[in-house]
Amino acid sequence: MDVFLQQLVNGISLGSIYALVALGYTMVYGIIKLINFAHCDIYMIGAYIGYFCMTFLGLGFLPSLLVAMLGCMVLGVLIEKIAYKPLRNAARISLLITAIGMSLFLEYGTMFFVTAKLRTYPALEGLMAKSFTVGGVMITMQQVVIVLTTVVLMLGLQYIVKYTRAGKAMRAVSMDKDAAELMGIDVNNTISVTFAIGSALAGAAGVLVGVYYNTINPLMGAVPGLKAFVAAVFGGIGLIPGAMVGGYVIGIIEVLVMGAGYSTYRDAVVFAILILILILKPAGLLGKNVGEKV
Amino acid sequence: MLEIRDLNVHYDMIHAIKGVSLEVHQGEIVTLIGANGAGKTTTLRTIAGLKKPTSGAITLKGEEITAASPRHRVQMGQALVPEGRHVFPGMTVLENLELGAYLRRDKAGIAADIEMVCGYFPILKDRRKQLAGTLSGGEQQMLAMARALMSRPEILLLDEPSMGLSPLLVSEIFAIIKTINGAGTTILLVEQNAGMALSIASRAYVMETGSIVLSGTGAELMESDEIRKAYLGG
Ligand SMILES: Nc1ncnc2c1ncn2[C@@H]1O[C@H](COP(=O)(O)OP(=O)(O)OP(=O)(O)O)[C@@H](O)[C@H]1O
Numbered sequence: 306m307d308v309f310l311q312q313l314v315n316g317i318s319l320g321s322i323y324a325l326v327a328l329g330y331t332m333v334y335g336i337i338k339l340i341n342f343a344h345c346d347i348y349m350i351g352a353y354i355g356y357f358c359m360t361f362l363g364l365g366f367l368p369s370l371l372v373a374m375l376g377c378m379v380l381g382v383l384i385e386k387i388a389y390k391p392l393r394n395a396a397r398i399s400l401l402i403t404a405i406g407m408s409l410f411l412e413y414g415t416m417f418f419v420t421a422k423l424r425t426y427p428a429l430e431g432l433m434a435k436s437f438t439v440g441g442v443m444i445t446m447q448q449v450v451i452v453l454t455t456v457v458l459m460l461g462l463q464y465i466v467k468y469t470r471a472g473k474a475m476r477a478v479s480m481d482k483d484a485a486e487l488m489g490i491d492v493n494n495t496i497s498v499t500f501a502i503g504s505a506l507a508g509a510a511g512v513l514v515g516v517y518y519n520t521i522n523p524l525m526g527a528v529p530g531l532k533a534f535v536a537a538v539f540g541g542i543g544l545i546p547g548a549m550v551g552g553y554v555i556g557i558i559e560v561l562v563m564g565a566g567y568s569t570y571r572d573a574v575v576f577a578i579l580i581l582i583l584i585l586k587p588a589g590l591l592g593k594n595v596g597e598k599v
Numbered sequence: 600m601l602e603i604r605d606l607n608v609h610y611d612m613i614h615a616i617k618g619v620s621l622e623v624h625q626g627e628i629v630t631l632i633g634a635n636g637a638g639k640t641t642t643l644r645t646i647a648g649l650k651k652p653t654s655g656a657i658t659l660k661g662e663e664i665t666a667a668s669p670r671h672r673v674q675m676g677q678a679l680v681p682e683g684r685h686v687f688p689g690m691t692v693l694e695n696l697e698l699g700a701y702l703r704r705d706k707a708g709i710a711a712d713i714e715m716v717c718g719y720f721p722i723l724k725d726r727r728k729q730l731a732g733t734l735s736g737g738e739q740q741m742l743a744m745a746r747a748l749m750s751r752p753e754i755l756l757l758d759e760p761s762m763g764l765s766p767l768l769v770s771e772i773f774a775i776i777k778t779i780n781g782a783g784t785t786i787l788l789v790e791q792n793a794g795m796a797l798s799i800a801s802r803a804y805v806m807e808t809g810s811i812v813l814s815g816t817g818a819e820l821m822e823s824d825e826i827r828k829a830y831l832g833g
Protein backbone atom coordinates (compact mmCIF):
# COMPACT_ATOMS: atom_id res chain seq x y z
CA MET A 306 0.00 0.00 0.00
CA ASP A 307 2.78 2.38 0.96
CA VAL A 308 4.50 1.64 -2.30
CA PHE A 309 1.35 2.40 -4.19
CA LEU A 310 0.80 5.67 -2.32
CA GLN A 311 4.41 6.62 -2.90
CA GLN A 312 3.95 6.09 -6.60
CA LEU A 313 0.75 8.04 -6.53
CA VAL A 314 2.65 10.99 -5.06
CA ASN A 315 5.32 10.69 -7.73
CA GLY A 316 2.67 10.30 -10.43
CA ILE A 317 0.85 13.41 -9.31
CA SER A 318 4.07 15.40 -9.51
CA LEU A 319 4.82 14.20 -13.02
CA GLY A 320 1.17 14.56 -13.98
CA SER A 321 1.21 18.22 -12.90
CA ILE A 322 3.88 18.89 -15.48
CA TYR A 323 1.99 17.04 -18.23
CA ALA A 324 -1.18 18.84 -17.29
CA LEU A 325 0.43 22.27 -17.55
CA VAL A 326 1.82 21.48 -20.99
CA ALA A 327 -1.40 19.77 -22.12
CA LEU A 328 -3.35 22.93 -21.32
CA GLY A 329 -1.45 24.87 -23.96
CA TYR A 330 -2.07 22.21 -26.59
CA THR A 331 -5.72 22.10 -25.82
CA MET A 332 -6.27 25.86 -25.65
CA VAL A 333 -4.54 26.51 -28.94
CA TYR A 334 -6.38 23.63 -30.56
CA GLY A 335 -9.66 24.94 -29.18
CA ILE A 336 -9.17 28.33 -30.73
CA ILE A 337 -7.46 27.74 -34.09
CA LYS A 338 -7.76 23.96 -34.49
CA LEU A 339 -3.99 23.62 -34.69
CA ILE A 340 -1.88 20.98 -32.98
CA ASN A 341 0.93 23.31 -32.10
CA PHE A 342 3.98 21.08 -32.44
CA ALA A 343 6.21 23.93 -31.32
CA HIS A 344 4.49 23.99 -27.94
CA CYS A 345 6.80 21.36 -26.44
CA ASP A 346 9.78 23.52 -27.40
CA ILE A 347 8.33 26.51 -25.63
CA TYR A 348 8.36 24.29 -22.56
CA MET A 349 12.03 23.48 -23.25
CA ILE A 350 12.89 27.16 -23.62
CA GLY A 351 11.06 27.84 -20.35
CA ALA A 352 13.38 25.32 -18.70
CA TYR A 353 16.41 27.13 -20.14
CA ILE A 354 15.19 30.56 -19.09
CA GLY A 355 14.71 29.18 -15.57
CA TYR A 356 18.15 27.63 -15.68
CA PHE A 357 19.84 30.88 -16.72
CA CYS A 358 17.92 32.88 -14.15
CA MET A 359 18.96 30.55 -11.35
CA THR A 360 22.52 29.85 -12.44
CA PHE A 361 23.74 33.17 -13.81
CA LEU A 362 21.43 35.70 -12.24
CA GLY A 363 21.23 33.89 -8.94
CA LEU A 364 17.48 34.32 -8.80
CA GLY A 365 15.37 32.15 -6.55
CA PHE A 366 12.71 29.69 -7.65
CA LEU A 367 9.75 32.03 -7.74
CA PRO A 368 11.37 34.94 -9.64
CA SER A 369 12.87 32.45 -12.11
CA LEU A 370 9.47 30.87 -12.62
CA LEU A 371 7.92 34.25 -13.33
CA VAL A 372 10.66 35.31 -15.73
CA ALA A 373 10.36 32.02 -17.61
CA MET A 374 6.59 32.39 -17.85
CA LEU A 375 6.94 35.92 -19.14
CA GLY A 376 9.63 34.97 -21.64
CA CYS A 377 7.60 32.06 -22.97
CA MET A 378 4.52 34.23 -23.15
CA VAL A 379 6.33 36.67 -25.46
CA LEU A 380 7.80 33.81 -27.48
CA GLY A 381 4.41 32.12 -27.93
CA VAL A 382 2.77 35.32 -29.10
CA LEU A 383 5.62 36.03 -31.54
CA ILE A 384 5.46 32.53 -32.99
CA GLU A 385 1.75 32.90 -33.60
CA LYS A 386 2.10 36.34 -35.18
CA ILE A 387 5.07 35.48 -37.38
CA ALA A 388 4.45 31.88 -38.37
CA TYR A 389 0.79 31.01 -37.94
CA LYS A 390 -1.21 34.18 -38.47
CA PRO A 391 -0.25 34.60 -42.15
CA LEU A 392 -1.71 31.12 -42.72
CA ARG A 393 -5.03 31.79 -41.00
CA ASN A 394 -6.95 31.11 -44.20
CA ALA A 395 -4.63 28.51 -45.66
CA ALA A 396 -5.26 24.75 -45.69
CA ARG A 397 -4.88 23.16 -42.28
CA ILE A 398 -2.09 20.90 -43.44
CA SER A 399 0.05 23.95 -44.30
CA LEU A 400 -0.39 25.19 -40.76
CA LEU A 401 0.52 21.81 -39.32
CA ILE A 402 3.66 21.58 -41.40
CA THR A 403 4.61 25.11 -40.37
CA ALA A 404 4.20 24.09 -36.73
CA ILE A 405 6.52 21.13 -37.23
CA GLY A 406 9.02 23.44 -38.92
CA MET A 407 8.76 25.89 -36.06
CA SER A 408 9.41 23.08 -33.60
CA LEU A 409 12.60 22.03 -35.38
CA PHE A 410 13.66 25.66 -35.68
CA LEU A 411 13.30 26.19 -31.94
CA GLU A 412 15.08 22.94 -31.06
CA TYR A 413 18.07 23.45 -33.31
CA GLY A 414 18.08 27.22 -32.85
CA THR A 415 18.40 26.64 -29.12
CA MET A 416 21.09 24.05 -29.70
CA PHE A 417 23.02 26.60 -31.77
CA PHE A 418 23.01 29.13 -28.94
CA VAL A 419 23.40 26.96 -25.86
CA THR A 420 24.96 23.81 -27.42
CA ALA A 421 23.50 20.36 -27.10
CA LYS A 422 25.16 19.50 -23.81
CA LEU A 423 23.09 18.69 -20.76
CA ARG A 424 22.69 21.47 -18.23
CA THR A 425 22.11 20.87 -14.59
CA TYR A 426 19.81 22.99 -12.49
CA PRO A 427 21.55 24.28 -9.35
CA ALA A 428 20.99 22.15 -6.30
CA LEU A 429 18.20 23.41 -4.13
CA GLU A 430 19.00 24.74 -0.71
CA GLY A 431 17.24 25.36 2.55
CA LEU A 432 13.56 24.69 2.68
CA MET A 433 13.40 23.59 -0.96
CA ALA A 434 15.81 20.73 -0.31
CA LYS A 435 13.80 19.24 2.56
CA SER A 436 11.54 16.27 2.48
CA PHE A 437 9.24 14.66 4.98
CA THR A 438 7.50 11.39 5.53
CA VAL A 439 3.77 11.03 6.03
CA GLY A 440 2.48 7.56 6.88
CA GLY A 441 5.42 5.86 5.25
CA VAL A 442 5.25 7.98 2.08
CA MET A 443 8.14 10.29 1.37
CA ILE A 444 7.19 13.65 -0.05
CA THR A 445 9.93 16.01 -1.16
CA MET A 446 9.58 19.74 -0.94
CA GLN A 447 10.07 19.85 -4.71
CA GLN A 448 6.96 17.74 -5.17
CA VAL A 449 5.03 20.03 -2.89
CA VAL A 450 6.24 23.04 -4.85
CA ILE A 451 5.35 21.43 -8.18
CA VAL A 452 1.85 20.48 -7.14
CA LEU A 453 1.25 23.76 -5.37
CA THR A 454 2.46 25.82 -8.33
CA THR A 455 0.32 23.79 -10.69
CA VAL A 456 -2.78 24.11 -8.57
CA VAL A 457 -2.33 27.87 -8.25
CA LEU A 458 -1.81 28.24 -12.01
CA MET A 459 -4.84 26.09 -12.79
CA LEU A 460 -7.05 28.03 -10.43
CA GLY A 461 -5.78 31.23 -12.01
CA LEU A 462 -6.52 29.85 -15.45
CA GLN A 463 -10.01 28.78 -14.45
CA TYR A 464 -10.64 32.23 -13.07
CA ILE A 465 -9.39 33.94 -16.24
CA VAL A 466 -11.37 31.69 -18.55
CA LYS A 467 -14.60 31.83 -16.59
CA TYR A 468 -14.78 35.34 -15.27
CA THR A 469 -12.61 37.81 -17.18
CA ARG A 470 -13.45 39.56 -20.44
CA ALA A 471 -10.44 38.00 -22.13
CA GLY A 472 -11.48 34.55 -20.95
CA LYS A 473 -15.03 34.96 -22.13
CA ALA A 474 -13.72 36.13 -25.48
CA MET A 475 -11.49 33.05 -25.68
CA ARG A 476 -14.39 30.71 -25.05
CA ALA A 477 -16.58 32.60 -27.51
CA VAL A 478 -13.97 32.46 -30.29
CA SER A 479 -13.33 28.76 -29.73
CA MET A 480 -17.05 28.00 -29.92
CA ASP A 481 -17.98 30.19 -32.88
CA LYS A 482 -15.56 32.60 -34.50
CA ASP A 483 -18.11 34.44 -36.64
CA ALA A 484 -20.53 34.89 -33.77
CA ALA A 485 -17.67 36.15 -31.62
CA GLU A 486 -16.84 38.77 -34.23
CA LEU A 487 -20.47 39.82 -34.29
CA MET A 488 -20.23 40.53 -30.55
CA GLY A 489 -17.37 42.91 -31.27
CA ILE A 490 -14.67 40.54 -30.03
CA ASP A 491 -11.25 41.10 -31.61
CA VAL A 492 -10.43 37.60 -32.81
CA ASN A 493 -6.74 38.24 -33.56
CA ASN A 494 -6.23 39.70 -30.15
CA THR A 495 -7.99 36.79 -28.51
CA ILE A 496 -5.83 34.27 -30.35
CA SER A 497 -2.74 36.13 -29.09
CA VAL A 498 -4.03 36.00 -25.53
CA THR A 499 -4.57 32.26 -25.88
CA PHE A 500 -1.02 31.69 -27.08
CA ALA A 501 0.27 33.93 -24.31
CA ILE A 502 -1.48 31.98 -21.56
CA GLY A 503 -0.74 28.53 -23.00
CA SER A 504 2.93 29.39 -23.48
CA ALA A 505 3.28 30.85 -20.00
CA LEU A 506 1.96 27.60 -18.54
CA ALA A 507 4.43 25.61 -20.65
CA GLY A 508 7.23 27.88 -19.42
CA ALA A 509 6.21 27.19 -15.85
CA ALA A 510 6.22 23.45 -16.56
CA GLY A 511 9.73 23.76 -17.99
CA VAL A 512 11.06 25.32 -14.80
CA LEU A 513 9.25 22.76 -12.65
CA VAL A 514 10.72 19.90 -14.63
CA GLY A 515 14.18 21.43 -14.30
CA VAL A 516 13.73 21.62 -10.56
CA TYR A 517 12.38 18.07 -10.40
CA TYR A 518 14.68 16.15 -12.74
CA ASN A 519 17.62 18.58 -12.69
CA THR A 520 19.00 18.07 -16.18
CA ILE A 521 17.74 19.80 -19.29
CA ASN A 522 18.72 19.76 -22.97
CA PRO A 523 17.42 21.29 -26.20
CA LEU A 524 15.50 18.17 -27.23
CA MET A 525 13.94 17.58 -23.83
CA GLY A 526 10.54 18.76 -25.03
CA ALA A 527 9.88 16.09 -27.62
CA VAL A 528 8.79 13.10 -25.53
CA PRO A 529 7.03 14.93 -22.68
CA GLY A 530 5.41 17.10 -25.35
CA LEU A 531 3.96 14.05 -27.04
CA LYS A 532 2.77 12.70 -23.72
CA ALA A 533 1.15 15.99 -22.82
CA PHE A 534 -0.50 15.91 -26.21
CA VAL A 535 -1.78 12.40 -25.44
CA ALA A 536 -3.05 13.79 -22.14
CA ALA A 537 -4.94 16.53 -23.99
CA VAL A 538 -6.48 14.01 -26.38
CA PHE A 539 -7.25 11.69 -23.49
CA GLY A 540 -9.23 14.37 -21.68
CA GLY A 541 -10.84 15.64 -24.88
CA ILE A 542 -8.86 18.01 -27.07
CA GLY A 543 -10.10 21.59 -26.79
CA LEU A 544 -11.43 21.07 -23.26
CA ILE A 545 -9.50 22.75 -20.45
CA PRO A 546 -10.68 20.45 -17.63
CA GLY A 547 -9.91 17.52 -19.95
CA ALA A 548 -6.27 18.55 -20.21
CA MET A 549 -5.99 18.81 -16.44
CA VAL A 550 -7.50 15.39 -15.82
CA GLY A 551 -5.63 13.86 -18.76
CA GLY A 552 -2.30 15.18 -17.50
CA TYR A 553 -2.72 13.61 -14.08
CA VAL A 554 -4.00 10.31 -15.46
CA ILE A 555 -1.09 9.96 -17.87
CA GLY A 556 1.45 10.96 -15.21
CA ILE A 557 0.10 8.47 -12.69
CA ILE A 558 -0.14 5.64 -15.21
CA GLU A 559 3.40 6.24 -16.34
CA VAL A 560 4.78 6.13 -12.80
CA LEU A 561 2.76 3.02 -11.97
CA VAL A 562 4.11 1.26 -15.03
CA MET A 563 7.64 2.16 -13.98
CA GLY A 564 6.92 1.08 -10.41
CA ALA A 565 5.71 -2.28 -11.64
CA GLY A 566 9.15 -2.81 -13.14
CA TYR A 567 8.32 -2.08 -16.76
CA SER A 568 10.31 1.13 -17.15
CA THR A 569 11.26 0.23 -20.69
CA TYR A 570 7.62 0.21 -21.69
CA ARG A 571 6.56 3.46 -20.05
CA ASP A 572 6.41 5.39 -23.31
CA ALA A 573 4.82 2.52 -25.19
CA VAL A 574 2.03 2.29 -22.63
CA VAL A 575 1.24 5.98 -22.95
CA PHE A 576 0.99 5.76 -26.71
CA ALA A 577 -1.06 2.59 -26.49
CA ILE A 578 -3.47 4.67 -24.40
CA LEU A 579 -3.61 7.22 -27.21
CA ILE A 580 -4.49 4.53 -29.71
CA LEU A 581 -7.12 3.04 -27.41
CA ILE A 582 -8.71 6.43 -26.79
CA LEU A 583 -8.80 7.21 -30.49
CA ILE A 584 -10.53 3.90 -31.15
CA LEU A 585 -12.90 3.79 -28.19
CA LYS A 586 -13.75 7.41 -27.47
CA PRO A 587 -12.22 9.75 -30.04
CA ALA A 588 -13.70 12.83 -28.37
CA GLY A 589 -11.81 12.03 -25.18
CA LEU A 590 -12.85 11.32 -21.62
CA LEU A 591 -14.80 14.55 -21.11
CA GLY A 592 -15.71 15.14 -24.74
CA LYS A 593 -18.97 14.45 -26.48
CA ASN A 594 -18.74 12.19 -29.48
CA VAL A 595 -19.88 14.50 -32.23
CA GLY A 596 -18.63 14.66 -35.78
CA GLU A 597 -16.08 17.38 -36.29
CA LYS A 598 -17.81 20.57 -37.30
CA VAL A 599 -16.32 22.38 -40.24
CA MET B 600 -29.08 55.17 -41.60
CA LEU B 601 -27.57 52.44 -43.79
CA GLU B 602 -26.72 52.79 -47.44
CA ILE B 603 -25.17 50.31 -49.85
CA ARG B 604 -23.88 51.36 -53.28
CA ASP B 605 -22.96 49.04 -56.15
CA LEU B 606 -21.90 46.21 -53.91
CA ASN B 607 -20.10 43.28 -55.54
CA VAL B 608 -19.11 40.21 -53.57
CA HIS B 609 -17.32 37.09 -54.77
CA TYR B 610 -16.62 33.66 -53.33
CA ASP B 611 -13.55 32.79 -55.35
CA MET B 612 -15.05 32.45 -58.83
CA ILE B 613 -18.70 32.78 -57.77
CA HIS B 614 -20.09 36.27 -58.27
CA ALA B 615 -22.62 36.15 -55.42
CA ILE B 616 -23.66 39.81 -55.21
CA LYS B 617 -23.82 41.77 -58.45
CA GLY B 618 -24.00 45.52 -58.07
CA VAL B 619 -26.54 45.70 -55.26
CA SER B 620 -27.66 49.08 -53.96
CA LEU B 621 -30.13 49.58 -51.17
CA GLU B 622 -30.85 51.90 -48.31
CA VAL B 623 -32.52 51.77 -44.95
CA HIS B 624 -33.74 54.97 -43.32
CA GLN B 625 -33.91 55.66 -39.64
CA GLY B 626 -36.91 54.05 -37.98
CA GLU B 627 -37.87 51.84 -40.92
CA ILE B 628 -38.41 48.12 -41.19
CA VAL B 629 -36.97 47.20 -44.57
CA THR B 630 -37.14 43.65 -45.79
CA LEU B 631 -35.00 41.85 -48.31
CA ILE B 632 -36.71 38.80 -49.79
CA GLY B 633 -35.67 36.27 -52.36
CA ALA B 634 -35.37 32.58 -53.09
CA ASN B 635 -32.70 30.16 -51.88
CA GLY B 636 -29.22 31.20 -52.90
CA ALA B 637 -30.27 34.67 -54.05
CA GLY B 638 -27.51 36.27 -51.99
CA LYS B 639 -29.42 37.62 -49.00
CA THR B 640 -27.15 36.13 -46.36
CA THR B 641 -24.06 37.22 -48.26
CA THR B 642 -25.43 40.78 -48.36
CA LEU B 643 -25.98 40.83 -44.59
CA ARG B 644 -22.62 39.24 -43.81
CA THR B 645 -20.95 41.88 -45.95
CA ILE B 646 -22.82 44.64 -44.15
CA ALA B 647 -21.72 43.13 -40.83
CA GLY B 648 -18.08 42.99 -41.98
CA LEU B 649 -17.72 39.20 -41.90
CA LYS B 650 -17.24 39.08 -45.68
CA LYS B 651 -15.13 41.55 -47.67
CA PRO B 652 -16.76 42.97 -50.79
CA THR B 653 -14.87 43.13 -54.08
CA SER B 654 -16.16 46.62 -54.78
CA GLY B 655 -18.83 49.06 -53.72
CA ALA B 656 -19.46 51.13 -50.62
CA ILE B 657 -21.31 50.66 -47.36
CA THR B 658 -22.21 53.74 -45.34
CA LEU B 659 -23.55 53.63 -41.79
CA LYS B 660 -24.89 56.83 -40.21
CA GLY B 661 -22.97 58.85 -42.80
CA GLU B 662 -19.63 57.13 -42.15
CA GLU B 663 -18.14 54.87 -44.79
CA ILE B 664 -17.54 51.47 -43.16
CA THR B 665 -16.74 49.32 -46.21
CA ALA B 666 -13.36 48.28 -44.79
CA ALA B 667 -14.19 48.63 -41.08
CA SER B 668 -13.87 45.68 -38.70
CA PRO B 669 -17.02 43.96 -37.45
CA ARG B 670 -16.10 45.32 -34.03
CA HIS B 671 -16.18 48.92 -35.24
CA ARG B 672 -19.60 48.36 -36.77
CA VAL B 673 -20.93 47.01 -33.48
CA GLN B 674 -19.47 50.06 -31.73
CA MET B 675 -21.30 52.27 -34.21
CA GLY B 676 -24.60 50.67 -33.29
CA GLN B 677 -25.17 47.88 -35.76
CA ALA B 678 -25.91 44.27 -34.85
CA LEU B 679 -26.59 41.13 -36.89
CA VAL B 680 -28.67 38.15 -35.86
CA PRO B 681 -27.09 35.61 -38.20
CA GLU B 682 -28.78 32.88 -40.17
CA GLY B 683 -28.84 29.70 -38.12
CA ARG B 684 -28.73 31.64 -34.81
CA HIS B 685 -25.10 30.98 -33.91
CA VAL B 686 -25.61 31.12 -30.17
CA PHE B 687 -22.60 30.01 -28.10
CA PRO B 688 -23.69 26.45 -27.38
CA GLY B 689 -21.42 25.72 -24.40
CA MET B 690 -22.37 28.88 -22.55
CA THR B 691 -25.43 29.60 -20.49
CA VAL B 692 -28.20 31.84 -21.71
CA LEU B 693 -27.01 34.52 -19.32
CA GLU B 694 -23.40 34.29 -20.55
CA ASN B 695 -24.65 34.60 -24.13
CA LEU B 696 -26.51 37.75 -23.22
CA GLU B 697 -23.49 39.17 -21.43
CA LEU B 698 -21.37 38.55 -24.51
CA GLY B 699 -23.89 40.53 -26.50
CA ALA B 700 -22.86 43.46 -24.32
CA TYR B 701 -19.15 42.66 -24.75
CA LEU B 702 -18.20 46.19 -25.83
CA ARG B 703 -20.17 47.90 -23.09
CA ARG B 704 -18.76 48.78 -19.67
CA ASP B 705 -21.85 50.09 -17.91
CA LYS B 706 -22.63 47.25 -15.51
CA ALA B 707 -25.90 48.79 -14.33
CA GLY B 708 -27.07 49.43 -17.89
CA ILE B 709 -26.22 45.87 -18.90
CA ALA B 710 -28.19 44.45 -15.98
CA ALA B 711 -31.13 46.64 -16.89
CA ASP B 712 -30.98 45.54 -20.52
CA ILE B 713 -30.91 41.88 -19.54
CA GLU B 714 -34.18 42.57 -17.72
CA MET B 715 -35.46 44.38 -20.79
CA VAL B 716 -34.70 41.59 -23.28
CA CYS B 717 -36.11 39.03 -20.86
CA GLY B 718 -39.25 41.14 -20.99
CA TYR B 719 -39.38 40.56 -24.75
CA PHE B 720 -38.57 36.87 -24.36
CA PRO B 721 -39.73 35.70 -20.90
CA ILE B 722 -38.63 32.11 -21.61
CA LEU B 723 -35.00 33.27 -21.52
CA LYS B 724 -35.39 34.31 -17.92
CA ASP B 725 -36.50 30.83 -16.92
CA ARG B 726 -33.67 29.30 -18.88
CA ARG B 727 -30.90 31.70 -17.95
CA LYS B 728 -28.70 29.08 -16.25
CA GLN B 729 -29.22 26.54 -19.05
CA LEU B 730 -26.61 25.92 -21.76
CA ALA B 731 -27.64 27.59 -25.01
CA GLY B 732 -26.86 24.41 -26.96
CA THR B 733 -29.66 22.62 -25.12
CA LEU B 734 -32.35 25.15 -26.08
CA SER B 735 -34.96 24.42 -28.75
CA GLY B 736 -34.63 26.09 -32.15
CA GLY B 737 -37.21 28.72 -31.30
CA GLU B 738 -35.58 29.48 -27.97
CA GLN B 739 -32.19 29.77 -29.67
CA GLN B 740 -33.66 32.24 -32.15
CA MET B 741 -35.00 34.32 -29.29
CA LEU B 742 -31.64 34.16 -27.55
CA ALA B 743 -29.82 35.22 -30.72
CA MET B 744 -32.14 38.22 -31.05
CA ALA B 745 -31.89 39.10 -27.38
CA ARG B 746 -28.10 38.81 -27.52
CA ALA B 747 -27.95 41.20 -30.47
CA LEU B 748 -30.15 43.69 -28.61
CA MET B 749 -27.68 43.65 -25.71
CA SER B 750 -25.32 45.84 -27.73
CA ARG B 751 -28.09 48.48 -27.88
CA PRO B 752 -28.09 48.61 -31.68
CA GLU B 753 -29.55 51.51 -33.59
CA ILE B 754 -29.95 49.19 -36.55
CA LEU B 755 -30.63 45.48 -36.26
CA LEU B 756 -29.99 43.12 -39.16
CA LEU B 757 -32.03 39.90 -39.00
CA ASP B 758 -31.31 36.90 -41.24
CA GLU B 759 -34.33 34.61 -41.55
CA PRO B 760 -35.53 34.75 -37.96
CA SER B 761 -38.52 32.57 -38.86
CA MET B 762 -36.48 29.70 -40.28
CA GLY B 763 -37.58 26.34 -38.91
CA LEU B 764 -40.08 27.75 -36.43
CA SER B 765 -43.70 26.77 -35.92
CA PRO B 766 -46.28 29.21 -37.38
CA LEU B 767 -47.29 30.27 -33.89
CA LEU B 768 -43.73 31.08 -32.96
CA VAL B 769 -43.21 32.91 -36.26
CA SER B 770 -46.07 35.29 -35.48
CA GLU B 771 -44.65 35.82 -32.02
CA ILE B 772 -41.20 36.64 -33.41
CA PHE B 773 -42.64 39.05 -35.96
CA ALA B 774 -44.69 40.77 -33.28
CA ILE B 775 -41.53 41.25 -31.26
CA ILE B 776 -39.68 42.63 -34.29
CA LYS B 777 -42.41 45.24 -34.58
CA THR B 778 -42.12 46.04 -30.89
CA ILE B 779 -38.36 46.43 -31.14
CA ASN B 780 -38.84 48.72 -34.11
CA GLY B 781 -41.49 50.66 -32.21
CA ALA B 782 -38.92 51.21 -29.46
CA GLY B 783 -36.72 53.04 -31.97
CA THR B 784 -34.49 50.40 -33.56
CA THR B 785 -34.21 50.47 -37.34
CA ILE B 786 -34.55 47.02 -38.90
CA LEU B 787 -33.27 45.28 -42.02
CA LEU B 788 -35.01 41.92 -42.23
CA VAL B 789 -34.05 39.11 -44.58
CA GLU B 790 -36.80 36.57 -45.08
CA GLN B 791 -38.01 33.72 -47.22
CA ASN B 792 -41.38 34.02 -45.54
CA ALA B 793 -42.29 36.86 -47.89
CA GLY B 794 -45.90 37.24 -46.79
CA MET B 795 -45.03 37.83 -43.15
CA ALA B 796 -42.08 40.04 -43.98
CA LEU B 797 -44.04 42.28 -46.37
CA SER B 798 -46.84 42.64 -43.87
CA ILE B 799 -44.62 44.37 -41.31
CA ALA B 800 -42.19 46.13 -43.67
CA SER B 801 -42.33 49.78 -44.62
CA ARG B 802 -40.28 49.02 -47.73
CA ALA B 803 -38.98 45.92 -49.44
CA TYR B 804 -36.37 44.75 -51.93
CA VAL B 805 -36.56 41.57 -53.94
CA MET B 806 -33.34 39.79 -54.75
CA GLU B 807 -32.72 37.22 -57.47
CA THR B 808 -29.37 35.57 -58.20
CA GLY B 809 -27.32 38.38 -56.74
CA SER B 810 -29.26 41.41 -57.99
CA ILE B 811 -32.15 43.53 -56.76
CA VAL B 812 -34.96 43.00 -59.25
CA LEU B 813 -37.80 44.87 -57.58
CA SER B 814 -38.34 47.32 -54.80
CA GLY B 815 -41.19 49.32 -53.32
CA THR B 816 -43.33 49.68 -50.23
CA GLY B 817 -44.47 46.51 -48.50
CA ALA B 818 -48.04 47.10 -49.63
CA GLU B 819 -47.03 47.71 -53.26
CA LEU B 820 -45.09 44.48 -53.46
CA MET B 821 -47.89 42.51 -51.81
CA GLU B 822 -50.12 43.67 -54.64
CA SER B 823 -47.60 42.94 -57.39
CA ASP B 824 -48.47 39.96 -59.57
CA GLU B 825 -44.88 38.85 -59.93
CA ILE B 826 -44.40 38.70 -56.20
CA ARG B 827 -47.66 36.90 -55.61
CA LYS B 828 -46.70 34.28 -58.14
CA ALA B 829 -43.12 33.81 -57.10
CA TYR B 830 -43.20 34.21 -53.34
CA LEU B 831 -46.72 34.24 -51.99
CA GLY B 832 -48.02 31.10 -53.62
CA GLY B 833 -50.45 32.67 -56.11
N1 LIG C 1 -19.06 30.20 -48.16
C1 LIG C 1 -19.42 30.17 -49.46
N2 LIG C 1 -18.57 29.69 -50.40
C2 LIG C 1 -18.92 29.66 -51.70
N3 LIG C 1 -20.10 30.06 -52.16
C3 LIG C 1 -21.00 30.53 -51.29
C4 LIG C 1 -20.71 30.61 -49.90
N4 LIG C 1 -21.79 31.12 -49.26
C5 LIG C 1 -22.71 31.35 -50.24
N5 LIG C 1 -22.24 31.01 -51.45
C6 LIG C 1 -22.96 31.14 -52.73
O1 LIG C 1 -23.37 32.47 -52.87
C7 LIG C 1 -24.70 32.54 -53.36
C8 LIG C 1 -25.56 33.33 -52.41
O2 LIG C 1 -25.70 32.61 -51.19
P1 LIG C 1 -26.44 33.19 -49.92
O3 LIG C 1 -26.22 32.25 -48.80
O4 LIG C 1 -26.03 34.59 -49.72
O5 LIG C 1 -27.95 33.13 -50.35
P2 LIG C 1 -29.27 33.33 -49.52
O6 LIG C 1 -30.14 34.25 -50.30
O7 LIG C 1 -28.99 33.74 -48.15
O8 LIG C 1 -29.91 31.88 -49.53
P3 LIG C 1 -30.84 31.15 -48.45
O9 LIG C 1 -32.21 31.71 -48.60
O10 LIG C 1 -30.77 29.71 -48.81
O11 LIG C 1 -30.27 31.43 -47.11
C9 LIG C 1 -25.16 31.11 -53.56
O12 LIG C 1 -24.97 30.78 -54.92
C10 LIG C 1 -24.23 30.31 -52.71
O13 LIG C 1 -24.00 29.03 -53.27
Ligand SMILES: [Mg+2]
Nearest residue numbers: 639640641682
Ligand atom coordinates in the same frame (compact mmCIF):
# COMPACT_ATOMS: atom_id res chain seq x y z
MG1 LIG D 1 -29.38 32.90 -46.35
